[in-house]
Amino acid sequence: MTQIDRDTDELVGEWLTIKEAAKALNVSPNRIKQLIREHRLLGVVRSGELSVPAAFLVDGDTPKGLQGTLTVLSDCGFTENEALRWMFTGDDSLPGSPIEAILANRGTEVRRRAQALLL
Template identity: 70%
Template sequence: MNENDRDTDTLVGEWMTLKDAAKALNVSPNRIKQFIADHKLLGVRRSGELCIPAAFISGGDVVKGLPGTLTVLSDSGFSTDEALQWMFTPDDTLPGAPIDALVENRGTEVRRRAQAMAL
């Protein structure tokens, strides 16, 4: 594991395997892979296994506003690691990390900031 992975792990905290994410969303692991391919979720390899941040799933569903935000970040040229770091890095002006704002249903401001970074 390189230093960037450790930094991302520190920011993200808890990870879910594809199997765990599939169970939480009541879909197949292949569907989770499709969500990742469609930028509805982000997945990275941890200890050889594809995982997603546990914070991306809440109440049996993908956090509201997450897919749109991930698409904006992807379209802006963010790598998976850069998008994860941005999503989980606290911002005093937000306040909290963008993922926290999405969980709290403050997605409009998060997407506005993501779009502004693309300019």
């Protein structure tokens, strides 16, 4: 797993450890690690512990559109840090950040922008 850089850590804000994420989704910590491997979640090491952004877990699930976006970013060759920066950085064309748009059920718009990165 990738070690998070300070700027990205601050940009993301709230984090959950693997144990906290597992509790939020009512699954085992191993299942969280599997979701990270499958690009359904994105995890990084911060303060020596594997963690995921709290914004990636809503009402006991992952937000619709998150998995597809993370897959596209991975296909574009983004590292975990780069993907997190992209997801949490404001984009005037959305408006807001990609994660805010996903949480507002505008995942298709976000994936379109991510797919444009492939070109």
